[in-house]
Amino acid sequence: MATRSPAAWISLLLALALALSARAAEEAPAAAAAEGEAVLTLDVDTFDEAVAKHPFIVVEFYAPWCGHCKALAPEYEKAAQSLSKHDPPIVLAKVDANEDKNRPLATKYEVQGFPTLKIFRNQGKNIQEYKGPREAEGIVEYLKKQVGPASKEIKSPEDAASLIDDKKIYIVGVFTEFSGTEFTNFMEVAEKLRSDYDFGHTLHANHLPRGDAAVERPLVRLLKPFDELVVDSKDFDIAALEKFIDASSTPRVVTFDKNPDNHPYLLKFFQSSAPKAMLFVNFSTGPFDSFKSTYAAAAEEFKDKELKFLIGDIEAAQGAFQYFGLKEEQAPLILIQDGDSKKSLSLFLRSTTSLLRWLWLTASTMWCSSLAKMFLSSSMPPGVDTARSWPLSWRRQPPHLKVMRKSWLPRWMPPQMTCPVSSTSRATQPCTL
Numbered sequence: 001m002a003t004r005s006p007a008a009w010i011s012l013l014l015a016l017a018l019a020l021s022a023r024a025a026e027e028a029p030a031a032a033a034a035e036g037e038a039v040l041t042l043d044v045d046t047f048d049e050a051v052a053k054h055p056f057i058v059v060e061f062y063a064p065w066c067g068h069c070k071a072l073a074p075e076y077e078k079a080a081q082s083l084s085k086h087d088p089p090i091v092l093a094k095v096d097a098n099e100d101k102n103r104p105l106a107t108k109y110e111v112q113g114f115p116t117l118k119i120f121r122n123q124g125k126n127i128q129e130y131k132g133p134r135e136a137e138g139i140v141e142y143l144k145k146q147v148g149p150a151s152k153e154i155k156s157p158e159d160a161a162s163l164i165d166d167k168k169i170y171i172v173g174v175f176t177e178f179s180g181t182e183f184t185n186f187m188e189v190a191e192k193l194r195s196d197y198d199f200g201h202t203l204h205a206n207h208l209p210r211g212d213a214a215v216e217r218p219l220v221r222l223l224k225p226f227d228e229l230v231v232d233s234k235d236f237d238i239a240a241l242e243k244f245i246d247a248s249s250t251p252r253v254v255t256f257d258k259n260p261d262n263h264p265y266l267l268k269f270f271q272s273s274a275p276k277a278m279l280f281v282n283f284s285t286g287p288f289d290s291f292k293s294t295y296a297a298a299a300e301e302f303k304d305k306e307l308k309f310l311i312g313d314i315e316a317a318q319g320a321f322q323y324f325g326l327k328e329e330q331a332p333l334i335l336i337q338d339g340d341s342k343k344s345l346s347l348f349l350r351s352t353t354s355l356l357r358w359l360w361l362t363a364s365t366m367w368c369s370s371l372a373k374m375f376l377s378s379s380m381p382p383g384v385d386t387a388r389s390w391p392l393s394w395r396r397q398p399p400h401l402k403v404m405r406k407s408w409l410p411r412w413m414p415p416q417m418t419c420p421v422s423s424t425s426r427a428t429q430p431c432t433l
C-alpha cells in the first residue's frame with residue numbers, strides 16, 4: 001500500500017501470525033456468498049455519515065488482493081447477519097482502502113496493513129482497534145462483549161467463575177466502594193482498553209480465583225495465565241494504571257507457535273518498539289527443552305532491561321524466516337532486532353552454551369556507535385551471520401574501547417561502557433568516546 005510507515009513491516013508479521021486461523025478459514029467452503037449482504041459497504045463519501053448514524057460500528061479496511069481479507073469476508077458477513085438482530089445494534093461495515101479515493105480514510109485512521117478492523121463508538125469520538133477473533137462465532141461473541149459495560153461487577157464466586165477465563169488476562173479492581181477517584185480512574189481505563197482486555201470490579205477480593213480476603217483495598221489485580229500469575233498495583237493514576245497493565249500483560253518469553261492463545265502476545269511483541277531477541281528452534285526435536293529453559297533463564301536475567309524475548313517454532317514462524325532472510329535449516333538460531341527496524345544480528349546455535357554469553361555480548365554491545373554505523377549501512381543485509389564473525393571472536397582477541405552512552409541509546413545501557421572491537425576491517429569503525 002502507499003503508506004510508508006516505519007511500522008509497516010509489523011503488519012506483515014502480524015499477518016503471518018494470523019496466517020493460521022486465516023488458512024483454516026480459507027479451507028472452509030464460502031457458504032455465506034449466496035446470501036444477502038449484511039455488511040455495509042462504505043467509501044469516502046458515505047463514511048462520516050455512517051459513523052455519525054451508528055453509535056457502535058465496526059469498519060474493516062481491506063484490499064481486494066489481500067488473502068487474509070478474502071478469508072475473513074465470509075466470516076465477517078456471517079457475523080454481520082447474526083449481529084443485525086442484536087439490541088443495541090452492532091453494525092459491521094467495510095471500506096476498500098486500496099481504492100484511490102478511499103486512501104485518505106486509511107491514512108486518517110492509521111491503517112497499516114490489511115485487513116484492519118476498527119471499532120467506532122459515539123460518533124467516532126472513541127476509536128479502538130478490533131483485536132478479537134477472525135471467525136464468525138468469535139467475532140459475534142467479542143463484539144457483544146464490546147457493547148456491554150466495560151467492566152462487570154463480581155458479586156459472588158459464581159460471577160468470578162463465569163467472567164474470568166483462566167487462559168486469558170483479567171483485570172479486576174478491588175474497592176471499598178464504587179465511587180471516588182480510584183474507581184472513576186479504573187473505569188476510565190477499562191473503557192479505554194476494553195478491546196484489549198477483560199475488566200471486572202468487586203468489593204470482595206475473596207471471590208476471586210487465587211484470591212485472599214486480606215488484600216488492602218483499593219487495589220488493581222491482574223490475573224494472567226503465565227509467569228507470576230497474579231500481579232497487583234495500588235497506583236490509580238490513569239497513566240500509571242495503563243503502564244502497569246501494559247508491562248504486566250506480556251509473558252517474559254513470548255511463544256510463536258500454532259496455539260491461538262499465544263497470538264495476542266505475539267502481536268504485542270511485534271508491535272513493541274523495544275529491542276527484541278528471537279530464538280527459533282524446531283519444537284518437535286530433543287534439544288528444544290534445553291534451549292527453552294536456558295532461554296527462560298536468560299529472559300529472567302534481562303527482566304529489568306529493555307529487551308523482549310520470543311521463542312519461535314520454525315514450523316510456525318516460516319514467514320518470519322523469510323522476512324529476515326534466514327533459512328529453516330539454519331535453526332536453531334537466535335536473532336536480535338534493533339527496535340522496529342529491519343536491522344538485526346543473528347547467530348546460528350550449535351548448543352545452548354553460547355546462547356547466554358552471546359545475548360550479553362550482543363545486547364550490550366550492539367548499540368555501540370561503531371556497530372550501529374555498520375548496522376545502519378546498507379552494505380549489511382538483514383539477518384547476516386555477523387555474530388559469528390564478531391562478538392564471539394572478540395573473546396579471542398579483545399581490543400577494547402570505552403564508550404559513553406549516547407542519548408539515543410536504550411535506557412538500560414550503562415552510562416559508560418567498554419566496547420570490544422574485533423581487528424577485522426569490518427569492525428574498525430571507532431566507537432565514540
Ligand SMILES: *[C@@H]1O[C@H](CO)[C@@H](O)[C@H](O)[C@H]1NC(C)=O
Nearest residue numbers: 282283284285314315328329
Ligand atoms: C522438526 O523436527 C521434526 C522431528 O525431527 C521433523 O520431522 C520436522 O521435519 C522438523 N521440521 C522442520 C521444519 O525442519
